[in-house]
Every structure is written in structure tokens, then in C-alpha cells.
Amino acid sequence: MYQSRIPANTAIDYLISAQPDQPVLFFNPSMLGQSYKRFAKGFPGLVTYAVKANDSVEVIENLVVAGMTAFDVASPAEMKRVRQISPSAILHYNNPIRSRGEIREGVAHGVVSWSVDCLSELNKLIEGGATGEVAVRLRLPVAGAVYDFGEKFGADPLMAIELLRAVSQAGFSPAMTFHPGTQCNSPQAWARYIEECANIAVQAGVELKRLNVGGGYAAHRTGNAPVIESIFDAIDRTVCRVFGSKRPDLICEPGRAMVAESYQLAVRVKAIKNDTLLYLNDGIYGGMAEWRDLGEMDRHMVFADDGQQKHGAPKNFTLYGPTCDSLDRIPGEICLPSDIDEEDYVLLAGMGAYSTATATAFNGYGDLLRVTLG
Numbered sequence: 115m116y117q118s119r120i121p122a123n124t125a126i127d128y129l130i131s132a133q134p135d136q137p138v139l140f141f142n143p144s145m146l147g148q149s150y151k152r153f154a155k156g157f158p159g160l161v162t163y164a165v166k167a168n169d170s171v172e173v174i175e176n177l178v179v180a181g182m183t184a185f186d187v188a189s190p191a192e193m194k195r196v197r198q199i200s201p202s203a204i205l206h207y208n209n210p211i212r213s214r215g216e217i218r219e220g221v222a223h224g225v226v227s228w229s230v231d232c233l234s235e236l237n238k239l240i241e242g243g244a245t246g247e248v249a250v251r252l253r254l255p256v257a258g259a260v261y262d263f264g265e266k267f268g269a270d271p272l273m274a275i276e277l278l279r280a281v282s283q284a285g286f287s288p289a290m291t292f293h294p295g296t297q298c299n300s301p302q303a304w305a306r307y308i309e310e311c312a313n314i315a316v317q318a319g320v321e322l323k324r325l326n327v328g329g330g331y332a333a334h335r336t337g338n339a340p341v342i343e344s345i346f347d348a349i350d351r352t353v354c355r356v357f358g359s360k361r362p363d364l365i366c367e368p369g370r371a372m373v374a375e376s377y378q379l380a381v382r383v384k385a386i387k388n389d390t391l392l393y394l395n396d397g398i399y400g401g402m403a404e405w406r407d408l409g410e411m412d413r414h415m416v417f418a419d420d421g422q423q424k425h426g427a428p429k430n431f432t433l434y435g436p437t438c439d440s441l442d443r444i445p446g447e448i449c450l451p452s453d454i455d456e457e458d459y460v461l462l463a464g465m466g467a468y469s470t471a472t473a474t475a476f477n478g479y480g481d482l483l484r485v486t487l488g
């Protein structure tokens with residue numbers, strides 16, 4: 115999906131001069147740099163990046179330049195992508211289910227940290243010759259995220275105790291990890307997980323060398339921007355309280371919150387029917403997949419093709435994507451200026467996470483034009 119970068123000063127400049135009919139993703143490298151600095155300054159440990167959120171070359175390149183040394187990769191393709199850009203990058207392979215072939219590729223790529231949530235997968239790692247750190251992935255019924263990450267992955271506390279012992283006995287560097295669920299804005303979710311990790315380590319009789327407190331940090335979708343520093347504080351305070359002198363080194367692996375703000379997506383109105391049905395050139399099969407699963411983002415502005423912003427009274431519209439599929443619709447109704455017109459652009463902020471990464475080519479759409487600002 116990665117295409118050569120077209121430079122532009124601002125998104126509006128580009129839209130006025132190019133009049134693109136294709137959806138456009140605008141990348142702002144300095145926003146990505148700021149996001150990295152925010153994590154690096156506030157998080158009390160090693161900051162890595164979950165490549166799955168946006169595996170664009172420009173994202174990985176800019177994070178490496180900003181100082182990032184380690185990446186969470188979920189597949190051999192992500193390992194190759196990172197290594198092509200940064201041959202010395204440290205790779206953490208935290209997808210807890212892997213085929214034996216994928217384990218071989220991880221070993222060949224020099225993965226230094228793995229996660230597991232069941233004994234059979236740990237045995238596969240041992241048989242496959244994995245070395246280094248193995249983190250036991252815990253799951254708890256904790257609220258705060260937009261959807262539950264414990265359904266597919268994670269060991270319950272009793273299984274986690276058994277697994278942690280087995281990890282240590284097998285000679286791996288013992289660690290634990292969890293993911294509180296994506297778009298999580300609750301410091302208590304992290305605190306609860308960290309408390310339980312400390313309990314599990316005591317009950318297993320194993321001292322944790324590292325604790326990976328996951329991704330999950332919320333990006334700015336609606337209302338006020340989340341204050342991720344309050345989560346960093348809760349992490350630090352809880353780790354001090356429950357581990358005391360046995361404090362493990364910490365790692366985080368944000369995807370969404372690292373990359374979301376560094377992209378805007380411009381979509382164009384192809385047609386309006388019956389005054390309230392808007393047909394866009396992008397939708398849930400393209401860069402807006404998350405609007406179906408996470409709900410609407412209200413951070414949008416509408417511009418005419420000459421760059422004038424539309425300020426009509428707010429009105430509810432039904433938004434359809436460009437494919438022939440009737441499911442290609444943004445759920446619910448979206449409030450936009452009533453004077454929105456055919457060929458106008460809707461500029462959406464905070465669109466860097468799980469947009470280009472999940473866009474499909476269904477019906478021949480989904481090819482997002484890439485423009486770099488600055």
C-alpha cells in the first residue's frame with residue numbers, strides 16, 4: 115500500500131491544488147516526533163511501538179530517527195519491514211499464537227522477547243529454539259477499553275502462575291505482559307493488571323525481570339484529548355507499591371496512541387441523495403474501518419473544493435462508502451454542516467491508527483493517496 119510521498123505544506127493547500135478524487139492520508143512527521151517524545155518523557159521504562167497500528171515505512175523511519183530502538187512485531191512480514199529500515203532494531207514478537215514456521219522466522223530474525231498464554235505454545239517456543247525473554251500474557255475481566263482483548267488471548271491467573279514457573283524453569287528470562295484492551299482511558303485498568311501480575315509472580319515464586327504493560331492507550335477520538343500521563347503515573351505508582359524493591363523493568367508497546375494524531379484523512383463527497391444520504395469515496399472497507407467498531411470520531415471539518423470551510427447548521431447524515439456493498443455504511447448518523455455539497459472534502463483528524471493498516475482493496479477502492487506535510 116505504501117506509495118511515494120507527495121510533499122505539501124498543509125492538507126488544504128494540497129486539496130485545493132490537486133483536487134484529488136481518491137481519499138488522501140496526510141502524514142505529519144513532526145506530530146509523530148512529538149508523540150514519541152511524550153511517551154519517552156512520561157513512561158517510566160522502555161517505549162516500543164506496535165507496528166500493526168500503522169506499518170508505513172515513514173512511521174518506522176521517523177520513530178527510529180526520533181530514538182526508538184525496539185518494536186513489537188506480530189508477524190514475520192512486520193519483522194522484515196522493521197529490519198529493512200533498521201537492521202539493528204530489537205524485535206519483540208508478542209502475538210501469543212504462532213505457527214512453527216513463524217517461530218523459525220522469529221528465531222532467524224533474532225527476536226529477543228516472546229509472549230505466551232498457554233503451555234502448548236510455550237512448548238512450541240522451546241522446540242523451535244526460541245531464546246531470550248518470554249512474557250506470560252495475563253487476562254482479567256477489567257473495564258475501560260472500547261472492546262475486550264481478553265477474549266482471544268491471555269491466561270487466567272491460575273494458568274499464569276503455572277506458565278510463569280514453566281517459563282523460568284525452561285531457562286527463559288521471566289516476564290509478564292497484558293493488554294487492557296484498545297482505546298483504554300482508565301488508569302485503574304493498568305493498576306489492576308499490575309497488582310495481579312505482582313501476585314502471580316509471588317505465587318509462582320519467580321522474580322519478574324520485566325513487565326510489559328502493553329498498548330491500549332487511548333487516542334483522541336471525541337471530546338477532550340486523553341491525558342496519557344495519568345496512566346503513566348498510575349503505572350509508576352502501582353509498580354512501586356506492589357513490587358517494592360523487586361521492581362521489574364517496564365516496557366510499553368503503544369500502537370494507536372503513538373501514531374493516530376500524525377495523520378489526517380481527507381474523503382470526498384461523491385454524491386448526495388434525498389438531502390441526507392452522503393456517498394463518500396472512502397468508508398469501512400478503507401481508512402474508516404474503525405468507525406464501525408469504535409464508533410464515530412467527531413473531529414472533522416468540511417471544505418469546498420476552493421478551500422472554504424463549510425459552517426452550515428449541524429445536520430444528521432447517513433454516510434455510505436464507495437463500494438457496492440450495502441454493509442459499507444458508517445453506523446448511525448453523523449452530524450455535518452447542512453451546506454455540505456457534492457465534491458466537498460471532509461477532513462478527519464487523528465486517523466493514523468488502524469487506517470492504512472486495515473484498508474482493503476474491496477471493489478477496487480481503499481487505495482489511499484499518501485501525502486507528507488511539512
Ligand SMILES: Cc1ncc(COP(=O)(O)O)c(C=O)c1O
Pocket residue numbers: 164166167186208209293295296297328329330331367368369370371
Ligand atoms: C500484543 C499487542 N501489543 C500492542 C498492541 C497495540 O495496541 P493499541 O493500538 O491499542 O495501543 C496490540 C494491539 O492489538 C497487541 O495485540
